[in-house]
Amino acid sequence: MRLVDLPRFPLATLPTPLDEAPRLGAELGGIRVLVKRDDLTGLALGGNKTRKLEYLLGDALQRGATTVLTEGPVQSNHCRQTAAAAARAGLRCVLVLSGSELAPPVQGNLLLDYLFGATVQVVRTREERAALLAAEARACAERGERPYVIPTGGSTAVGAAAYVQATLELVQQLVARNARPTALYVATSTSGGTHAGLVLGARLLGDPFRVIGVAVEEDGEAIRRRVAALANETAAVLGLAVRIEDREVVVDDRWVGPGYGSADERTVEAMVLAARTEGLVLDPVYTGKAMAALIGDARTGAFQPGETVVFWHTGGAPAVFAHAERLAPAFRGERPVER
Ligand SMILES: Cc1ncc(COP(=O)(O)O)c(C=O)c1O
Known part of the structure; x- marks a missing residue:
């Protein structure tokens, strides 16, 4: 295209x-x-994620998505911007984050993730993160939502x-x-x-x-x-x-x-x-x-x-x-x- x-x-x-x-x-x-x-x-x-998200959300909306899901480290700029972009598009946002602490300090990007209304889950490793992201997407689909998964960094x-x-x-x-x-x-x-x-x-x-x-x-x-x-x-x-x-x-x-x-x-x-x-x-x-x-x-x-x-x-x-x-x-x- x-x-x-x-x-x-x-x-x-x-x-x-x-x-x-x-x-x-x-x-x-x-x-x-x-x-x-x-x-x-x-x-x-x-x-930089704003530019990518213009195209990613364009794609998501064209496919009829109702929920965007993505992953990253706890202080991910990509996740913060995805949460804001989803808010602008009227989509639900699920973030699966990883870091050394399961209850990390709520500041910087993480604080903003909550401000934009994202559903946030924190795990320790990248492997757990990938597994949980896939499970969350399946759970969304089972509830009748239409998930759109954005990989790390968009x-x-x-x-x-x-x-x-x-x-x-x-x-x-x-x-x-x-x-x-x-x-x-x-x-x-x-x-x-x-x-x-x-x-x-x-x-x-x-x-x-x-x-x-x-x-x-x-x-x-x-x-x-x-x-x-x-x-x-x-x-x-x-x-x-x-x-x-x-x-x-x-x-x-x-x-x-x-x-x-x-x-x-x-x-x-x-x-x-x-x-x-x-x-x-x-x-x-x-x-x-x-x-x-x-x-x-x-x-x-x-x-x-x-x-x-x-x-x-x-x-x-x-x-x-x-x-x-x-x-x-x-x-x-x-x-x-x-x-
Ligand atoms: C501030 C900043 N610069 C650069 C990058 C790297 O961009 P990319 O994921 O496209 O490699 C990121 C990714 O999260 C970022 O947040």
Whole structure:
């Protein structure tokens, strides 16, 4: 199906701004940094999932769904945005979350999940989460509801198609201001839909820049394979004769730090630098790591002065509050942020 024919439920305020970040660029040796503000997509404190959910809920509504079900970690941005999107569409929302505590602190994204009226269940492991999600979907169907299950991160071909559209949006903005970036940085994961859509979108436009997916969890190779596979699946759904090879997908896995959900000093420093030069809120799980990669590359001479790079801000701000204990000392300057 052509991109323009995919059913779409309007949720996002588009186009998102493409902001200059001159003070950050000056700190990084005089490069030009452009920030694609998908933290401002407009739904429930913003983030990359809004774009995917436009297509996912479009699909759900076309199939007559009455209930959307999805899964993720306790502080999932995707789950928070799904809960809000379901509210907007008048659908019931069931979230199956996993984390080390069965009664996690109700704050950040989890607090908002409840605010949007989602039914929330918490389990310990990803395996239990997948099993419970399937059981919940069956129970919905038995009660006469029409369940629509959205996998982790909304990263289906339909969800990733949103980031093909988003690439077109970015390139239009770049053309309008005659900007020619050499690289684009975006946080990526084993869900991979954002990265896959951007890789496919860039390919369709002749690869105008390198799309650098910055891994937020271990196993860069698995992410690379997943992103290529999902990009190809998306191309097939959109009827495009394009093939992305695994080796063409760039995944930088040097910035993961202690693992998914944990920020090291480089990530915290990136959050502090972006905040204090540009007033940007990055998060410790995704965007802080992506910015740490951009900063690290700039400091090791990857770019010439005047060169343009794009930072794709994918949102995630509510998680900042859930990490207050770890972050507060660094923000208050009690502990130096190591370089
Ligand atoms: C703030 C943020 N950035 C990036 C990502 C990664 O996006 P994807 O699931 O498309 O790989 C997520 C996923 O939850 C996210 O919440």
